[in-house]
Amino acid sequence: MRLTERDELILREVDRWRACGSKHIRWLANFSGQRATDRRLKILIEAGYLKRKKFLYGVPSIYFLTAKGKSLIQVGTGTEKVKIEQIVHDRTVLDTAIYFMHKENLSLNDITTEKQLHQSDGFGIRRHRADFIFTKDEQTNCVEVELTRKANNRLLNIIKDNFMEYDTQIWVVPDYQTAILNVLNNSQRYYTNIEILSLQKITDYMQSLK
């Protein structure tokens, strides 16, 4: 097989997100359909650049780079462990990223993932990072996908940090997570850059794509 530019793009995307599925790759790499995407991914797997792993029933497979794939795009060989309980969250983050790419007309370069942010922080610095950030019209915005509740003071600290650091902080939360929504609503009185987005908007949009 012959590698194309798009193939390398796929490898780079798979590398920088934590739980990339074929549905996401379809949109990130601008394939014309799911069929074409899956077939190309299979070729990349057979050529030894990617591997596909199934973790949970009901959740589609996730793609990862093999050692060969990593060396092709020259990224570190370290293997990070996958946290099962985070796969659903990480896939939702990708849904959200695609949503914003389309709504805000972003290119891949406008987006920086949590993994990339941590990498630029340097080794050993473990501070919180948003799920991804994107820049548009000179403004830097961060996106937090919050599916499950975490301790209030942690949440408040994150909100404060995001207020200092970003022009807008966008929180994607399911409608039923009223506890999180309450904290966010209260915080809006002190921090003016908070936007709340219903998870439903994202899932509806992904449904409508096809």
Next chain:
DNA sequence: CATCAAGCCTGGGTATTCGC
């Protein structure tokens, strides 16, 4: 050197199977 046919690869659409 120009051209044309054959072969191969890739992608599109749709049908079919698979696993729940």
Next chain:
DNA sequence: GCGAATACCCAGGCTTGATG
């Protein structure tokens, strides 16, 4: 029955090699 994965078939593009 449903969504994901695979199979099948056809079209277009590129490469190669033979021919004039």
